[in-house]
Amino acid sequence: MFEVPPSRPRANPWRLALLWMGAAAINAVGTTFVYPLLFRAFDISPNNYRLIGVLVYGVTAFLIMVLQWLALRRFFPGLRWWLPAHGTLLILGLLLQDGMTQLAAAMFDNGGGMGASLGAGGAVNLFWSLLTGMVGWWLFRPLTRRAWLWPAALLLGTLLQALVNILVLWPMIESGFSGANPTSYVVFAWMANLLGAAIQAAVLALFLRDQRRPGGAAPLYKEREHV
Numbered sequence: 001m002f003e004v005p006p007s008r009p010r011a012n013p014w015r016l017a018l019l020w021m022g023a024a025a026i027n028a029v030g031t032t033f034v035y036p037l038l039f040r041a042f043d044i045s046p047n048n049y050r051l052i053g054v055l056v057y058g059v060t061a062f063l064i065m066v067l068q069w070l071a072l073r074r075f076f077p078g079l080r081w082w083l084p085a086h087g088t089l090l091i092l093g094l095l096l097q098d099g100m101t102q103l104a105a106a107m108f109d110n111g112g113g114m115g116a117s118l119g120a121g122g123a124v125n126l127f128w129s130l131l132t133g134m135v136g137w138w139l140f141r142p143l144t145r146r147a148w149l150w151p152a153a154l155l156l157g158t159l160l161q162a163l164v165n166i167l168v169l170w171p172m173i174e175s176g177f178s179g180a181n182p183t184s185y186v187v188f189a190w191m192a193n194l195l196g197a198a199i200q201a202a203v204l205a206l207f208l209r210d211q212r213r214p215g216g217a218a219p220l221y222k223e224r225e226h227v
Contacts, residue, residue: 013204013205013208013209014205016071016072016074016075016201016204016205016208017198017201017202017204017205018201019070019071019074020068020071020197020200020201020204021194021197021198021201022067022071023064023067023068023071023197024193024194024196024197024200025194025197026064026067027060027064027193028189028190028193028194030060030063030064031060032186032190034056034060054094054097057094058090058094061090062087062090065082065083065086065087065090066083068082069082069083072204075204075208076140076143076207076208078139078142078143079139079140079143081139082139085135085138085139086132086135089128089131089132089135093128097124122158122162122165125158125161125162126155126158126159126162129151129154129155129157129158130151130154130155132151132154133150133151133152133153133154133155134151136150136151136154137150137151140207143207144207144210145210146203146206146207146210147207149203149206149207150200150203153196153199153200153202153203154196154200156196156199157192157193157195157196157197157199157200158196160192160195160196161189161192161193161196163192164185164188164189164191164192168184168185168188168189169185172185
């Protein structure tokens with residue numbers, strides 16, 4: 001009986017990266033089109049916009065977590081806590097969203113109006129990205145020595161989104177959307193989201209390859225034993 005050495009694993013980092021990018025693309029399309037279609041399809045009063053928005057966000061975020069887990073479970077069998085951990089974060093985020101937004105707005109609000117709102121939203125997103133990244137670090141830590149790259153990748157993606165808001169959305173707001181094309185913001189937001197997902201996919205591929213390096217962590221996959 002013998003085992004095929006770790007230098008011949010079945011896991012394909014490119015397939016993992018494509019699956020992760022596919023989940024990100026579904027997320028980008030869903031968040032862009034689901035909300036407008038929902039509000040057009042149903043007669044929703046303005047008083048219920050926030051409640052419906054939170055419900056739709058919760059459902060879509062959970063579905064994306066499921067897609068991510070389905071992609072990761074084929075390559076990282078040890079991530080069985082991915083859904084429970086991120087699901088807890090999602091519930092916590094929904095419960096604390098209003099309080100944190102008000103706190104951040106109070107810290108940023110110096111008469112800046114919409115600029116203060118964008119700053120507050122960016123601060124809240126940065127906090128949750130850091131917290132989510134640390135949860136990912138805790139999950140990946142037994143599997144790779146470079147688990148610290150995961151929170152760094154999530155923070156970089158959040159900073160890219162903030163950069164789009166500063167360079168694209170804020171000038172549009174200041175000009176009162178005079179002569180502005182909102183589609184341009186959607187395009188740049190998509191590009192930032194997909195670029196952030198590409199960075200995460202590259203980190204995941206590095207985690208998968210790191211398992212095979214001599215002296216690294218134990219390989220994730222072992223081929224079946226043959227007589």
